[in-house]
Amino acid sequence: MWPFSSARQEWMAIISGKKSRQANLVNETAKLLGEPAQTGMFDAYLNASASEIVQHIQNEDEGWTATNVLQAYIQRAIATHKxxxxxxxxxxxxxxxxxxxxxxxxxATKKIRGPLHGVPMSVKDLFNIKGFDSTIGYTSFANIPADDDAYLVKLIRQAGGIVFAKTNVPQTMLSFECSNPLWGRTLNPWSAAHTSGGSSGGEAVLVASDAVALGWGSDIGGSLRIPAHFSGAYSLKPGSDRICRQGCTAAAPGSTGIAVVAGPIGRSVSDIELACKVVFGNSPSGPYALPPVPYRDVTLPSKLRVGYYISDDFVQTSPPCQRAVLETIAALRKQGHECIEFMPPRLWELVVLFSEISSAEGYKTMMSHLKHDPLEPSLFLLRYSPMLPAFIRRFASWVVEKLTGDKIYPRLIRAARVKPIGELWKSFYRATTYHAEFQKEVWDANKFDVIIAPVSASPALPHGATKQLAPLAGATIFYNLLDIPVGIVPVLRVDPAKDQLTDKWRATCVNHGSKILQGKLYDGPNAPYNPEKMKGLPIGVQIVGKKWEEEKVVAVMDVVDKALGPRGFGPGQGAR
Known part of the structure; x- marks a missing residue:
């Protein structure tokens, strides 16, 4: 790995330099601000939603200034980072x-600058900020400060928001284990033994710890939704034409096969709505121009028609994640809404399609940036699957299917390979064909307003489990291929008394989904799913809407949130 000792020394110097500078900046501010004041005002700042912060400042309520509020959140962020x-x-x-x-x-004016006036905010590391690096976990991207702000950052500042930090991501940003050789591993705020998710893992941690009022991330296969689910935050993955992504650093720039979207992570539905109102439909002229569709008010029917499923056909969903869907449905039914259980057609095929499209180039571009960085274990399958010679791939997939009876995992083995452009076009066409089928068989046939589904088969996984379980992102990947809006609402926490793998639950795994992935998740003395060790970890649900119906999704998120009632999530309820 190290052909010359000087290369290793240079690599170590980059990491040491970045971490030292970060530590110095954190310590300087901590010394400047001192210990957090143990006063009611400090708690009041952290317990306020983004919109409430703006209102307090605008009303000139005693003690409410942009500076005072920001100082409190910076102090909380420092403690959370440590x-x-x-x-x-x-x-x-x-x-x-x-x-x-x-x-x-x-x-001087008695006027607020905009709807985010004085709101402390953070952004995922990929968003460029003038004068600062966007390393996205690569040491080779260090010490190359951006020469301009991302367009989203400009909109935030125009609206009065204050960005005070960037947050950690996985190596390549195509993993849900938030770890890289440059910045290290980000821990789940509720359990140091479990991952925060990815790729917007650091952002979700900050939000779920009351250490920022509102955050921003991105999503290509669950990168907003999985961290929100793992850490207990609210989020929205919009469609690809609602939020401008100009000025974002990418691991594979130019790749457009699967749309990467930007979206907010917050502590309440009202904050998600506020964020969307600021940025929807705003974009510059040129290649990043979006349809000029601002946030639109919607009126929901008094009786919603909600489709739901408690497990997809890819990997059987764990008891707490099923329970989150069922408790949400029970709360909606209690409010008089109509809820119908159904199973979407062949969702596992979308996971295979995602692998076909994303691996078409063999991940060579994103891996080329590693240089001297060691490969994170979570990227093991991603890195080496496309390298298998064709005859070994075919033989291995045949053996796996014959020995296990698993028909899905061998398809994933065959899908992850370099492909000629004509074959890639066929994958695009199959994705479009499936989308048309989904529209007809799910939306049109059932007249659903939204769909409620698990975010993942599991709560937050223990560190290192993603080496074998990276495909578990399938539960969110479905809706990236369809490019439709999805909201996340936190619902409950893992309870060992309720979430054991009973015989009744295990019976549902027979002839269901991928036997191999289910075995890796649930079986054996060191199985990643362990309700005792996962006790207290948050569980969310996905609220899925039709194309261009982001506003309806947010409105239904509010209905769900209110139907569920107080349950330990929201401003002031974060991890300490």
């Missing part, structure tokens, strides 16, 4: 200067 290692680039000093400028501006 616990979970969630931050990358630190811009505390710049943010404090911006907050002071906002306060002077407000004192």
């Amino acid at each position: 616990k979970t290692n969630c931050l990358t680039e630190i811009m505390f000093a710049q943010a404090l200067a911006e907050a002071e400028e906002l306060d002077r501006e407000f004192m």
Whole structure:
């Protein structure tokens, strides 16, 4: 790996330099601000939603200034980072200067700058901020500061929001284990033994710890939704034409086979709505121009028609994740809504299609940036599956199917390979054909307003489990291929008394989904799924809408949130 000792020394120097600078910036601000004041105001700042922060500042309520609020969140972020290692680039000093400028501006005009005035915010590491790196976990991207802000960051600042940090991501951003050789591993805020998810893992941790009022991430296969589910946050994955992504650093720039979308992560539905109102339909002219469709108010029917499933046909869903869907449905039925259980057609085929499309180039571009970085274990399958010679791939998949009877996992083995462009076009066409089928058989035939589904087969996995269980992202990947909006609402927490693998539950695994993946998740003395060790981990649900119906999804998220009632999630309820 190290042909010359100087290469290793240079690599180590980059990592040491980045981490040292980060630590110095954190410590300088911690010393400047001192220990968090044990006062009611400190808690009041952290317990307020983004919209409430703006309202308090606008009303000139005692103690409510952009500077005071930001100081509280920075102090909370520092404590959270020390616990979970969630931050990358630190811009505390710049943010404090911006907050002071906002306060002077407000004192002079008595007008807020915009709907995010004084709201402390963070962004996933991929969003460019002038003067700061966007390393996205690669040491080869270090010390190359951006020369301009991402368009989303510009919109945030125009609306009065204050970005004070960037957050950690997995190596390549195509994994849901938030770890990389440059910044290290980000821990789940509720359990140090479990992952925070990815690729927006650091962002979800900050939000779920009351360490930022509102955050921003991206999603290509569950990168907003899985971390929100693992950490207990709210989120929205919009369709690809609602939020501009100009100024985002990518591991494989130019790849458009599966749309990467930007979206908010927050502590309440109202904050998700506020974020979308600021950015929807706003874009520059040129290649990043979007349809000029702003956030639109919607009126829901008094009686919603909700489709739901408690497990897909890919991997049987664990008891707490099934329970989250069932408790949500029970709460909606209690409010008079019509809920119909159904099974979408062949969702596992979309996971195979995702693998076919994403691996067409063999992941060579994103892997080329590794240089001297060691490969993270979570990327083992991604890295080496496309390298298998064709005859070994065919033989291996045949043997696996014959020995196990699993018909899905061998398809994944065959799908992950380099392909000629004509074969890639066929995969695109199959994805479009499936989308038309889904529209006809699910939306049109059933007249559903939304679909409620599990976010994942499992709660947050223990560190390292993604080496063999990366395909578990299938539960979210479905809706990236369809490019339709999905919201996340946290519902409950793992309870060992309720979430054991009973004989009745195990009977549902027979002839269901991938036997290999189910075995890796649930079987053996060291099985990743362990309700005792997972006790207290959050569980969310996906709320799925039709194309261009993001506003309806957010409105239904609000209905669900209110139907479920108080349950330990939201501003002031974060991990400590």
